[in-house]
Amino acid sequence: MSTKSFSLAELAEFLGCEYRGDATHRVTAIAPLSDASDSQITFVAQDKYLAQLAGISPGIVVLREKHAAAYSGNRILAADPYLAYARLSALFNPRSPLSKEIHPTAIVDSSAVLADGVAVGPNCVIGANVRVGQGTEIHAGTVIGEATIVGDNCRLYPRVTLYDRVTIGDRVTVHSGAVIGADGFGFAPSRTDGWVKIEQLASVRIGNNVEIGANTTIDRGALHDTVVEDGAIIDNLVHLAHGVSIGEGTAIAACVGIAGSTTVGKNCLLGGAVGISGHLHIADNTQFHGGTVVTRHVSEPGSYASAAPMQEVRAWRRNSVRYTQLDEMAYRLRKLEKEQ
Amino acid sequence: MSTKSFSLAELAEFLGCEYRGDATHRVTAIAPLSDASDSQITFVAQDKYLAQLAGISPGIVVLREKHAAAYSGNRILAADPYLAYARLSALFNPRSPLSKEIHPTAIVDSSAVLADGVAVGPNCVIGANVRVGQGTEIHAGTVIGEATIVGDNCRLYPRVTLYDRVTIGDRVTVHSGAVIGADGFGFAPSRTDGWVKIEQLASVRIGNNVEIGANTTIDRGALHDTVVEDGAIIDNLVHLAHGVSIGEGTAIAACVGIAGSTTVGKNCLLGGAVGISGHLHIADNTQFHGGTVVTRHVSEPGSYASAAPMQEVRAWRRNSVRYTQLDEMAYRLRKLEKEQ
Amino acid sequence: MSTKSFSLAELAEFLGCEYRGDATHRVTAIAPLSDASDSQITFVAQDKYLAQLAGISPGIVVLREKHAAAYSGNRILAADPYLAYARLSALFNPRSPLSKEIHPTAIVDSSAVLADGVAVGPNCVIGANVRVGQGTEIHAGTVIGEATIVGDNCRLYPRVTLYDRVTIGDRVTVHSGAVIGADGFGFAPSRTDGWVKIEQLASVRIGNNVEIGANTTIDRGALHDTVVEDGAIIDNLVHLAHGVSIGEGTAIAACVGIAGSTTVGKNCLLGGAVGISGHLHIADNTQFHGGTVVTRHVSEPGSYASAAPMQEVRAWRRNSVRYTQLDEMAYRLRKLEKEQ
Structure with missing residues (x-):
């Protein structure tokens, strides 16, 4: 897909890593370990995948330093190959930047202030007193309400809506x-x-370095702002209700819903379809498995889950009936114990 | 945010309530109880928050009548301070109405009939034989299909889609x-x-005084219309399938999904992420806690729930295994009881 | 709603079925069994509904062949009346096709190639090197990114977004x-x-004959494409993460979320709000009840469920506490058994 090409030496320098092999060997794409060819770079992030290198001939492999001797082809030695892969992905991204112009069909209020190098796509609508920082891309059909502020180097993909008086930091991506x-x-x-x-x-208020997924909704607050702190990442179809606060670096997977005025701490991990009731406090570093329903405060960081186990339907039916009798069963058990 | 200001006497009159204190004292905003300053009005809706008045100096407080003597500052005595707050919120809302014009970029079919005072924003598309009632605002990028009818004083926020032949009542807000x-x-x-x-x-068919949240989807019926009755309120990312019927005054929180042909009665409360199977009848005044999965009719109004309790992951794993053995455990318990 | 009319003989011929009664009797609409009048056609798909024919006088009824003698009115004898109803629904659909033109407000890159008979609605934005096949309708406000390919006879409803380099097959509907x-x-x-x-x-990559519901999101892959195979049908507000693969003919109800790199086989049925973890394989012909949380591979086709049973809230609270004690209860039960 990409026509860019990079040599082993160039890529190692970009990553700040040592390399072994033919410094001039060039690759044009990243590939998964199973498919990588001579013109591609791949990576081994976990020890268990190391054996797969036997069967393929990738152009370059990013390996852990400790595996340097386990493979004799062109290789880059990284402390964290997965992170190296993330950094490389930016190099090989074929995405074209939006043309740095205000498209003639965009409707920009005369009181809006757009910094240098802002790109505004077709049919965007930008309201009164909006401010947009330098280098920000606003793609086709996006609508920005009055007095909303968007920072520098943001990317608002097509058909985003920002209502009035919203504040978005720098380097924020909204799908x-x-x-x-x-x-x-x-x-x-x-x-x-x-x-x-x-x-x-x-x-x-959205902080810096935040990513917000497609069709996600973040509601405005009643009397307190809804807040997403710096570096939080939010997947698709997530709902953040009014007055919710999401801490720095917290990751929220798709289909999560968080009810009003709940505070989620820093560096939390919320699996898909987690639901959190309103007015709760969730401690920093808390992890919720997918499908967890959270109805109480979490003051101890840890890993939590609630989803009942999947079963074949006939067993599920029988066990479900018993679930509704659990309290009675507990009393009967207690009774037997006493009667012994 | 707002530059409007109102005196104690004016606000008490607006609410139809008695007041105590300096009738001329003016406020410019509503604030939460914890933050309210001299230029702001706040409220105490629950007895437990009354003590917090000791530490702050709000311009005006809305209190229950029975608490008139518990506070000596400027105060409004209301039967229901939370409802009073709701009514006040409309006064202090800084939102600008949409300009009452058809924006030149809007594409309105020549057969569409727009009443006086309809506002149509940029890039809206309004199809053949559409009718829109007086005072309705249609914000940027909204698309309305053929023969759809929108009542009076509605507000369709940016980028709403109404397909063909949909009917929307009066005073309906669609996000x-x-x-x-x-x-x-x-x-x-x-x-x-x-x-x-x-x-x-x-x-x-959507009735009057309905609110529909951002990115919510309400599908058209196969042979019967999908119906939302007057005064129902629906949050974000809700899915109402074909032929669903929602009764008057029912409130549906975010991320709820209701399958085809299910009828939900009047004045029900559905918590977040509730899921209801198809072809069910849910009685008036039923309440479902967040995350409830409803797979049977509910003929008795009451409060229902199904979500399993959240547990630390190791305990959850152990108890989950036991859940799949519940029916067997019940038989073993019964056997012990018989053998006694 | 429709002004088309068809005779009994015409409809029987269209369906390739035998009929009994007045070949010239005409109907103008399909109606549900409970409402059907003399100018309407209805159907009896299940034996249990046959008795309802006693109380009504529909213009035509589609019946199973074995029920030919159970009703004396105008009737069409079909092997599968429900399927016959589906086929008839296309005849009676009042939807107008989009005008086969490029609307003057559409912004189509000069390098895009649109086949004959493509209809592009107002305010659409079509990027560089896009290709669109013949007969495809692109409704108002839809945005298509660079180098994306859309096949023949597709219908993209208003305000769809296709990002760059997406591939869509033939006869695909996107809401x-x-x-x-x-x-x-x-x-x-x-x-x-x-x-x-x-x-x-x-x-x-989306195959042929796929339907994708309103506000559904299908993310692009990191190194492997996300794939939806031919004939899969997907409801509203569904999330398919990067690298997910959905097999031929699989049906996915609303509010489902599937995490990254999971493969769902052919002809599966996923109920509403099912959640599937990442990197799993789900066998062909698997069925998940609504609300199932899937956290392990499914290698045996079958019917699976996980949602805990709905209970009145007080019982639910008591039983929920016991759920967290299940493993302990199991040990106590074992102890009693041993002590006997």
């Missing part, structure tokens, strides 16, 4: 269809008028 | 990215041609 | 808001720089 700053789900019940809407008067 | 009227997921299996699509010939 | 080809969620942890993004260098 297509994400909606940031829609109203939090706040209503007061009334006898006479049904649900009375609580206008969501606060907003959303 | 960005919501899709109403896409095809229900109907296919007939065939040996020769795989899944044969069932065209979804009916549509979607 | 509004779907995002195909956004970056997979790949990051390498680093001590010094937090999460280092892994550029997603591969892409997405």
